[in-house]
Amino acid sequence: MTTAPTNDLVQALDILTPKNSQRLKQQLLQGRGHWGNKTENRKIHKQPPFLSSLMSVPKSHPRYLSLMIRERIVKGVAQGIASMHGLLAHGRGEAFDYLVGEKTTRKAKQQIRKAAKLLLKAKRPIISVNGNAAALCPKELVQLSKAIPARLEVNIFHPSKSRERKIAACLKRHGAKEVLLPNKGRIKFIASNRRFCSENGIAKAGLVFVPLEDGDRCQALIKMKKKVISIDLNPMSRTAKSATINIQDNIVRAMPLLVKEVKKQKKN
């Protein structure tokens, strides 16, 4: 099966294809050349070569884990779940992860315990999912929503109805029964696409769990007197500074721990 070029991929090819290789770009977009199904007697790639280049990283590579996490985001872009801008946001996160030694710190574990407690006693908690979160840990987001229980809602910064639907489909493939999409609900105090939300979800929530949030929306939710739990590796981001609780850890490490902690606290 060939991965259809998304708008983001078209933009990426504009940036990545040298000016003198316009023919190659055309071939890629038309599904020929190295990235297509019309190739005869040639190797068929499921995605453009620059997107599949990491598949060959050996497990013994010292940065194997970090590279594989990158791979998930890159695949998310290829599938139309994450945006190209999500790659940059991930890079910012990686830099801070490097500084904390790519490990869950003792402080992060404390934040996870506090977050689980707050999630379990919250009125109408909602899990807000963006492209990067869906690309990196869809299974754990669904597990958390079932364990609390809390509804899942898609909310993305860069406007795209198709991407919203793809994120919802991805969560459903991982076991979600229902995923809310933005409709008539509004988040006050922000002008970006993220002001749109579900009238039965974020609009009425007492607590919003927003892994990988952008600062504007976190501040707006707080102004609306909602509690906010975020996951953000950058302790200096506006999100980390304004959230009720910020878990300063990589989402891929924090999510399984949070699910486990919620289940544990529920039993006690």
Ligand code: ATP
């Ligand atoms: P601010 O909150 O200051 O407004 P921002 O909205 O501009 O920052 P983004 O560029 O949207 O921030 O980046 C998203 C944030 O998510 C960054 O602060 C980054 O540290 C964090 N981040 C990215 N990837 C991960 C990850 N895998 N785990 C945890 N945090 C991450």
